[in-house]
Amino acid sequence: MLLNEPTEQNIIEAHERIKSIIHRTPILTSTSLNSFFGGSLFFKCENFQKVGAFKFRGASNALLSLSNNDLKKGVATHSSGNHAAALSLAAKIKNVPSFIVMPRTAPKIKKIAVEGYGAKIFFCEPTLKEREETLAKIIEETGATVVHPYDNYAVIAGQATASREIFEELNDLDYLIAPTGGGGLLSGTALSAKYFSARTKVIGAEPKGADDAFRSIRDGVIHPSLNPKTICDGLLAQLSERTFSIIRNNVEEIITVGEESIITAMRMIWERMKIIVEPSSAVALAVILESGEKFAGKKTGLILSGGNVDLENLPWIKMKP
Amino acid sequence: MLLNEPTEQNIIEAHERIKSIIHRTPILTSTSLNSFFGGSLFFKCENFQKVGAFKFRGASNALLSLSNNDLKKGVATHSSGNHAAALSLAAKIKNVPSFIVMPRTAPKIKKIAVEGYGAKIFFCEPTLKEREETLAKIIEETGATVVHPYDNYAVIAGQATASREIFEELNDLDYLIAPTGGGGLLSGTALSAKYFSARTKVIGAEPKGADDAFRSIRDGVIHPSLNPKTICDGLLAQLSERTFSIIRNNVEEIITVGEESIITAMRMIWERMKIIVEPSSAVALAVILESGEKFAGKKTGLILSGGNVDLENLPWIKMKP
Numbered sequence: 068m069l070l071n072e073p074t075e076q077n078i079i080e081a082h083e084r085i086k087s088i089i090h091r092t093p094i095l096t097s098t099s100l101n102s103f104f105g106g107s108l109f110f111k112c113e114n115f116q117k118v119g120a121f122k123f124r125g126a127s128n129a130l131l132s133l134s135n136n137d138l139k140k141g142v143a144t145h146s147s148g149n150h151a152a153a154l155s156l157a158a159k160i161k162n163v164p165s166f167i168v169m170p171r172t173a174p175k176i177k178k179i180a181v182e183g184y185g186a187k188i189f190f191c192e193p194t195l196k197e198r199e200e201t202l203a204k205i206i207e208e209t210g211a212t213v214v215h216p217y218d219n220y221a222v223i224a225g226q227a228t229a230s231r232e233i234f235e236e237l238n239d240l241d242y243l244i245a246p247t248g249g250g251g252l253l254s255g256t257a258l259s260a261k262y263f264s265a266r267t268k269v270i271g272a273e274p275k276g277a278d279d280a281f282r283s284i285r286d287g288v289i290h291p292s293l294n295p296k297t298i299c300d301g302l303l304a305q306l307s308e309r310t311f312s313i314i315r316n317n318v319e320e321i322i323t324v325g326e327e328s329i330i331t332a333m334r335m336i337w338e339r340m341k342i343i344v345e346p347s348s349a350v351a352l353a354v355i356l357e358s359g360e361k362f363a364g365k366k367t368g369l370i371l372s373g374g375n376v377d378l379e380n381l382p383w384i385k386m387k388p
Numbered sequence: 389m390l391l392n393e394p395t396e397q398n399i400i401e402a403h404e405r406i407k408s409i410i411h412r413t414p415i416l417t418s419t420s421l422n423s424f425f426g427g428s429l430f431f432k433c434e435n436f437q438k439v440g441a442f443k444f445r446g447a448s449n450a451l452l453s454l455s456n457n458d459l460k461k462g463v464a465t466h467s468s469g470n471h472a473a474a475l476s477l478a479a480k481i482k483n484v485p486s487f488i489v490m491p492r493t494a495p496k497i498k499k500i501a502v503e504g505y506g507a508k509i510f511f512c513e514p515t516l517k518e519r520e521e522t523l524a525k526i527i528e529e530t531g532a533t534v535v536h537p538y539d540n541y542a543v544i545a546g547q548a549t550a551s552r553e554i555f556e557e558l559n560d561l562d563y564l565i566a567p568t569g570g571g572g573l574l575s576g577t578a579l580s581a582k583y584f585s586a587r588t589k590v591i592g593a594e595p596k597g598a599d600d601a602f603r604s605i606r607d608g609v610i611h612p613s614l615n616p617k618t619i620c621d622g623l624l625a626q627l628s629e630r631t632f633s634i635i636r637n638n639v640e641e642i643i644t645v646g647e648e649s650i651i652t653a654m655r656m657i658w659e660r661m662k663i664i665v666e667p668s669s670a671v672a673l674a675v676i677l678e679s680g681e682k683f684a685g686k687k688t689g690l691i692l693s694g695g696n697v698d699l700e701n702l703p704w705i706k707m708k709p
Contacts (some may be wrong), residue, residue: 115662
């Protein structure tokens with residue numbers, strides 16, 4: 068496992084390591100969105116990634132970095148969804164066991180996905196304390212290696228490969244916007260830009276209702292994510308030591324956006340681009356929606372982080388009482 | 389305008405004519421759908437086409453085939469949706485007027501789209517008689533050229549370009565499945581296969597609740613589409629002389645499928661592929677769902693004809709009373 072902040076070489080090696088099992092996802096553009104916003108937008112479609120989210124990159128890189136001896140004992144994590152599915156699938160591909168601690172409140176579609184990948188699931192109450200205690204017990208019993216969803220340099224190097232692919236195709240982006248939860252994707256994105264496209268400014272997009280990363284960077288200390296209130300179920304986590312440090316040193320700014328903008332942006336992507344993205348993905352376009360002038364006439368990349376939505380509960384459908 | 393059944397040369401010329409204004413849409417595959425069905429499926433994504441449907445190909449080819457004198461007077465049609473949007477946008481691109489007769493019952497999203505493209509809309513009752521009378525009146529007043537949604541060889545040659553693009557990329561398809569309404573797409577698909585991939589068998593997919601094309605081909609006479617009952621609002625029309633003749637001579641068979649299969653197939657495409665297709669598109673995968681054995685171990689192309697869905701009314705969401 069990677070013990071230091073990923074270097075350029077680490078990211079290149081991570082990409083080589085996982086290339087044969089990940090999808091190289093397409094970068095889409097939309098004439099109608101470009102003309103609506105008056106800039107050039109490039110959408111990296113990690114909603115088309117395996118398990119429907121970029122998380123498969125980081126989980127694969129972490130798992131494939133293990134020694135054969137550690138691999139045999141399997142991997143474990145606590146996660147509300149996409150990371151759990153990602154780690155389970157990576158484990159399934161390598162034919163090793165995976166142990167997943169999940170809050171009882173996780174979206175049904177994500178539980179089904181994780182079960183489908185053959186993981187052993189342990190449900191617990193949706194508090195960090197409960198999750199960590201349950202995980203510790205599993206590790207003690209199985210000897211499995213914990214793969215944290217983002218406070219792990221191998222995971223961060225894996226997430227960095229999404230933007231490495233962007234920079235392989237586009238060498239003149241002015242901005243690159245990534246959703247911000249625990250900061251794994253944003254950290255990887257910032258490091259990739261530093262190494263592969265120094266002219267590109269990286270921006271974190273965060274829901275106002277879960278703006279702990281924004282406040283943490285502003286104040287220079289990690290604020291906990293207390294009672295986050297947002298539709299973006301993938302962005303509830305708080306920064307870790309590792310992601311805080313990388314983001315602080317390499318990200319231009321974090322921009323927060325309101326729930327209404329997130330839902331509007333999500334619907335625009337569905338209607339104009341005919342692709343399915345989850346709310347956590349739409350937060351990047353919501354930034355453009357709220358701060359249009361900044362991006363007018365510019366070339367901006369946006370990472371569509373995932374597409375796992377409960378199709379029975381779409382945010383724009385008001386349930387009749 | 390094209391006066392005879394499109395030749396190989398006509399289709400090649402149509403493609404050249406419209407190339408600069410259409411999207412060359414991607415062909416997607418899904419590992420999980422392939423392993424679920426035990427065959428290789430190739431999805432031609434016309435849901436990503438301009439106006440969100442293949443109809444833009446045929447409408448563009450018809451419009452761009454007009455003389456300058458006719459162009460000035462504009463184009464007209466009656467259509468429940470995608471063809472109307474397609475013709476309006478093609479007219480807008482060439483800066484000529486368009487006149488659209490629409491049933492009052494057309495989906496709201498399609499009305500909005502047509503208005504947005506600058507067409508003049510005339511609403512009428514949703515009967516063929518009313519639609520034709522309203523259209524005749526408009527033609528008399530404006531001198532515009534009628535572009536029928538499918539009973540028009542230039543339109544058919546335009547629709548044929550979708551499968552021409554498929555055969556440019558894939559030269560060994562066993563089957564190619566196209567949705568069947570009025571038969572324009574199916575006719576173009578069958579002609580393209582005949583000219584560009586003789587080994588590929590073309591199959592029409594039709595809802596059981598609107599199976600007039602199936603019965604027409606079986607009985608050798610055009611049956612009217614009376615009271616069709618299907619969620620596929622793009623597949624309500626009946627065959628015309630032109631499409632009947634082409635389909636009869638060039639299509640392997642028409643397979644009908646139930647509503648439940650169509651909704652299941654639609655949802656599978658949304659969930660597994662993370663792309664948005666309308667019910668009329670899903671009818672092709674519904675054929676695979678109902679007749680799996682036929683396609684097992686084979687290479688099958690499917691044309692996803694469009695992606696214009698009312699996102700407030702998804703078929704799998706039972707509205708609470």
